Amino acid sequence: MDAPLDPQAAAVAKIPLVANDRSMDWVTEKVSTIVEARTPFWWWVAFLITSPIAVFGLCCIAYQISTGVGVWGENHPVGWAWDITNFVFWIGIGHAGTLISAILFLTRQKWRTSINRASEAMTLFAVICAAIFPGIHVGRVWMAWFLAPVPWYEGVWPNFRSPLLWDVFAVSTYFTVSVLFWYTGLVPDLATLRDRATSRVKKFFFTVFALGWRGSNRNWRHYEMAYLILAGISTPLVLSVHSVVSFDFATSVIPGWHTTIFPPYFVAGAIFGGFAMVLTILLPARVLYPQLRDLITKQHIDRMCKIILLTGSLVGYAYAMEFFTAWYGGNPYEKWLFLRNRLADPFFIGPALHITPAPYWWAYWCMITCNVLSPQVFWFKKCRYNLWVVFIIVNFVNAGMWFERFVIIVTSIERDFLPSMWHMYHPTWVEQGTFLGTFGIFLSLFLLFMRYLPMIAMSEIKTVLPEGDPHGAHQGHKTGGAV
Amino acid sequence: MNATAEQPKVYAIAAEFPTVAALYHAAEQIRDAGFKKWDVYTPFPVHGMDKAMGLGKSWLSAVVLCGGITGLLIAVVLEGYPSLIDYQTVVHGKPTDWATVPAFVPIFFELTILCTAFTIVFTLMVMSQLPRWNHPMFNWERFSRVGDNGFFLAIEARDPKFSEDKTRSLLESIGGNHVTLIHD
Numbered sequence: 001m002d003a004p005l006d007p008q009a010a011a012v013a014k015i016p017l018v019a020n021d022r023s024m025d026w027v028t029e030k031v032s033t034i035v036e037a038r039t040p041f042w043w044w045v046a047f048l049i050t051s052p053i054a055v056f057g058l059c060c061i062a063y064q065i066s067t068g069v070g071v072w073g074e075n076h077p078v079g080w081a082w083d084i085t086n087f088v089f090w091i092g093i094g095h096a097g098t099l100i101s102a103i104l105f106l107t108r109q110k111w112r113t114s115i116n117r118a119s120e121a122m123t124l125f126a127v128i129c130a131a132i133f134p135g136i137h138v139g140r141v142w143m144a145w146f147l148a149p150v151p152w153y154e155g156v157w158p159n160f161r162s163p164l165l166w167d168v169f170a171v172s173t174y175f176t177v178s179v180l181f182w183y184t185g186l187v188p189d190l191a192t193l194r195d196r197a198t199s200r201v202k203k204f205f206f207t208v209f210a211l212g213w214r215g216s217n218r219n220w221r222h223y224e225m226a227y228l229i230l231a232g233i234s235t236p237l238v239l240s241v242h243s244v245v246s247f248d249f250a251t252s253v254i255p256g257w258h259t260t261i262f263p264p265y266f267v268a269g270a271i272f273g274g275f276a277m278v279l280t281i282l283l284p285a286r287v288l289y290p291q292l293r294d295l296i297t298k299q300h301i302d303r304m305c306k307i308i309l310l311t312g313s314l315v316g317y318a319y320a321m322e323f324f325t326a327w328y329g330g331n332p333y334e335k336w337l338f339l340r341n342r343l344a345d346p347f348f349i350g351p352a353l354h355i356t357p358a359p360y361w362w363a364y365w366c367m368i369t370c371n372v373l374s375p376q377v378f379w380f381k382k383c384r385y386n387l388w389v390v391f392i393i394v395n396f397v398n399a400g401m402w403f404e405r406f407v408i409i410v411t412s413i414e415r416d417f418l419p420s421m422w423h424m425y426h427p428t429w430v431e432q433g434t435f436l437g438t439f440g441i442f443l444s445l446f447l448l449f450m451r452y453l454p455m456i457a458m459s460e461i462k463t464v465l466p467e468g469d470p471h472g473a474h475q476g477h478k479t480g481g482a483v
Numbered sequence: 484m485n486a487t488a489e490q491p492k493v494y495a496i497a498a499e500f501p502t503v504a505a506l507y508h509a510a511e512q513i514r515d516a517g518f519k520k521w522d523v524y525t526p527f528p529v530h531g532m533d534k535a536m537g538l539g540k541s542w543l544s545a546v547v548l549c550g551g552i553t554g555l556l557i558a559v560v561l562e563g564y565p566s567l568i569d570y571q572t573v574v575h576g577k578p579t580d581w582a583t584v585p586a587f588v589p590i591f592f593e594l595t596i597l598c599t600a601f602t603i604v605f606t607l608m609v610m611s612q613l614p615r616w617n618h619p620m621f622n623w624e625r626f627s628r629v630g631d632n633g634f635f636l637a638i639e640a641r642d643p644k645f646s647e648d649k650t651r652s653l654l655e656s657i658g659g660n661h662v663t664l665i666h667d
Contacts (some may be wrong), residue, residue, distance in 0.1 A: 013604070067620070151565065157569070160566045160590060163589075170593050173593040180603070188630065189630075191630060192630030196630075212614050212618060214524060214629060215530065217510075217524070217525060217532050218522050218611070222606075225541035225543045229543070229544060229603055233600060459630075460530075463527045468527060469503070470529050470531060
């Protein structure tokens with residue numbers, strides 16, 4: 001702020017959410033020109049890298065469907081492996097968007113306005129990637145409609161008491177509601193782009209998708225109520241989706257899966273991994289579009305880092321609690337599994353307890369290092385404000401969250417009750433290619449989104465500008481803008 | 484403006500205001516002057532504008548509640564009829580009686596949310612009379628800034644208190660700029 005404040009006022013003054021005192025016109029101009037300007041060279045380079053990866057992934061899927069699930073490394077007893085790991089990984093990433101748009105809206109966290117649009121888009125793309133895996137995992141993909149609640153086969157209905165069917169409903173509801181929420185938020189911004197459009201084609205498309213929105217307050221009145229209720233229903237929804245995903249495991253009898261702590265543990269992990277992915281995407285976007293730096297300020301990044309620190313520590317607590325329960329609960333199978341399938345490394349714990357190291361000890365310790373230890377640097381403000389540190393740590397978190405799902409799924413079943421069945425799991429190139437392909441799909445969709453839709457919610461960000469305050473700005477106060 | 488029509492019908496008289504605060508105070512004065520068919524146009528939802536315009540709470544929530552209850556009832560029938568009455572499937576030798584109803588709760592919840600969300604969006608469209616292809620306000624050149632930083636107030640011709648001269652001078656007296664007649 002340029003205006004001199006008296007020291008007392010300066011002490012309590014908050015950092016404005018939009019840096020450098022930008023005007024409404026500046027916001028409209030800078031956000032819209034991302035969509036309106038010529039496609040930048042770097043965009044083509046990036047897209048020409050990500051889209052072949054996406055196509056390769058789709059080829060892997062086609063090969064798997066045409067040949068059979070045998071092209072994957074899964075077998076008894078490891079019937080769920082990379083496919084379900086990747087499903088849970090992506091669906092978890094999809095949680096940050098709705099958390100930002102719904103929960104932070106209800107808790108009046110105004111800083112969400114800069115990041116909600118991009119995060120919601122990220123949510124949709126992550127859920128698309130997630131939905132691929134259970135679909136192709138069923139093996140006979142052409143029978144996937146058995147999941148639908150209709151008496152298709154000899155009058156038999158799907159088993160509504162099965163968590164796998166709950167999952168079908170939870171994920172499809174989540175995706176649909178996220179699309180509706182995202183689109184409702186987009187309408188006023190599409191209207192802005194419609195009014196600015198110069199070419200006939202653009203004008204036509206924006207006219208269609210802006211639905212004739214004209215910023216009428218009689219419409220805003222219903223719009224705000226609609227947005228509030230959408231946020232209200234999305235809040236329990238986002239908490240329910242990963243809870244239902246965790247029921248897939250928690251309601252089974254497998255040691256390591258049969259755990260009552262799973263729903264909150266999964267939800268905390270999802271928010272943790274989701275925010276990490278939001279930062280992974282927004283930090284480069286901020287470099288490529290420097291005008292975004294006044295909208296997505298270091299203050300925003302700082303707050304996201306704090307959420308990562310909080311949820312990372314919650315996840316660490318959940319890991320510790322699982323071990324405590326395994327030991328204190330007295331179930332010998334569970335105790336055996338946690339010690340010998342996960343914890344025992346070949347250097348310290350294994351030799352100290354005279355037990356053979358766990359086959360996947362490295363996966364377990366990768367998870368602990370990336371998810372619990374690495375975010376602890378965010379206790380320090382210097383680290384939260386150093387974008388290189390943030391970028392490196394959030395990528396550790398991305399990797400760590402993938403390892404978490406791998407550890408939960410594979411290490412619980414690769415050595416189960418019957419030692420004659422023990423079998424090490426190795427992924428084949430098809431599984432690896434499919435997983436890589438989902439990154440291609442995710443990034444390609446995000447690049448298209450950046451190019452063709454406003455990636456910052458202009459109409460929302462204007463409400464947090466001092467200029468947008470109907471009660472203060474005209475008297476020379478700067479009441480708006482800070483949280 | 485409609486060039487082909489001989490005498491285009493007047494839709495409204497509109498003014499632009501320099502700031503959101505000016506628009507807010509203008510809205511309060513138009514409300515107090517007793518106008519009914521009028522509206523303000525802003526790039527973002529203005530805090531407190533409903534009160535300044537004398538509008539009550541939106542009824543959208545009541546419709547949405549009905550939508551949510553419908554979703555719940557659909558889920559109750561969808562799960563209850565096949566699983567308890569029509570075709571009880573025994574899986575893993577587990578029971579299929581009334582005591583299994585808690586296993587239906589996740590889908591009760593999900594379908595309630597799904598129907599609520601669709602009701603919200605469709606009710607929003609119906610109550611806002613959207614989608615529409617065009618609107619008389621778009622005939623005004625300055626109005627293209629409504630999504631950027633333009634603040635507009637329009638009093639419709641069908642308002643009983645509307646009169647071209649008096650309304651124009653009223654809008655000018657409360658600080659409106661570029662007071663313009665909007666044609667259909």
